[in-house]
Amino acid sequence: MSALQSPLRNSILDAVRKNQPPPQPMPKIPRFHATAPDDHVTLFSKGVARMAGVVIADDVGDMDSFLRKRYPDAKVFCSAISEYEGTMRPSSLNHWSEASAIDVCVLRSPMGVAETGSILLSDIELQVHTIAFLAHDLVVLLDPKEIVDNIHSAYEHPYFKSRPYSLLMTGPSGSGDIGGITVHPAQGVKTLTVIFSPSPTSKRT
Template sequence: MSSRNEILMSVRLNLPLVDRPLPVVPLFDDNPPASFLAAFKQNLVRMGGMVLDAPEPGDPLEPVRAKLADARVVCSTVPEITGNRHIASATQPWDLEDVDVAVVRAAFAVAETGSVLLQDEDLGVNAVAYLSQHLIVLLDPADIVVNLHHAYRRPEFRQTHYASFHTGPSATADIEGVLIHGAQGVRSLSVAFVARAAVRPIHSSPGAVDG
């Protein structure tokens, strides 16, 4: 037996046999905002994200369609939008390095921080949320929780292999306070509020071939 294994075995054999239950963590939701949606929008913009609001009444995908108008390579993992780069065609993550805009759906969002939760089931290839130049996230307003304490009780953290909060676009700042977006990831993150399965699929451009 190696020295490492001997040390670990000794630790295991000498662990104190006491029952120490984890403390109960409160949810800190005594004073929730009047509107989760309004709070989410405010905090998303504060973190450098963009809100894609459609006029009322109107097609919630209209602002998404406008954002895709000049994109050469669109990779969509949602049924509502059809792109011209199929996520299944990426055999390696770097196959997505030329994607101009990726369109994905968030599992849920957090009003307190303006964050969206992206998981492997929705992304298809996790790297699409980092390698694309711009990221558009579809979010059902019903999927917004009040704060991170509620968020971490969601099943996504136990039922999926990958789940990551995204709060605005990639950003970095040097000691002089110069803020740069897109340094290590997407240059912009936009959120459109689209209920799940509420609209029929559309094509992002006349040349779109698959989703």
């Protein structure tokens, strides 16, 4: 599989060089800060709701009893956070397709985005990425202090330059492909619940 000395590569690059229009300048990109910090939590919550997600702002108390009450039929609780054990850990999965057996998956996101209602996840939080799409229900803890104003700020998060995988997730999977009517779920998680919960470390990774 040696793509290293591909002659095709050079011929394509030569063709591109030959045909490139005269160089045009890169514009300076403003960050368009629009909202005061106080608005972020409200905007974020609206954004999640718009995309069929749920935000729980109140303290949920003991995680285990909260989850068992909320998901009475669930049996497999996968926890990727230190403060809750669950019935299993992502590390116990042998093959990544096994995440399909997870009923409820609990994670902590290091960042929310007010503009869109997105939460950030990466290979660090997920460990096994498929838990964010093959599990049935996703529960994400988020420190409201970690909500940034907009997508410009969001993409300043170091993950996008350092992690192999990072995901801005906004509500459960959905599709409008049948009759143009948006339905949930599509192929990914069925529900997404964001719980505001101060970070134990209160610091960005």
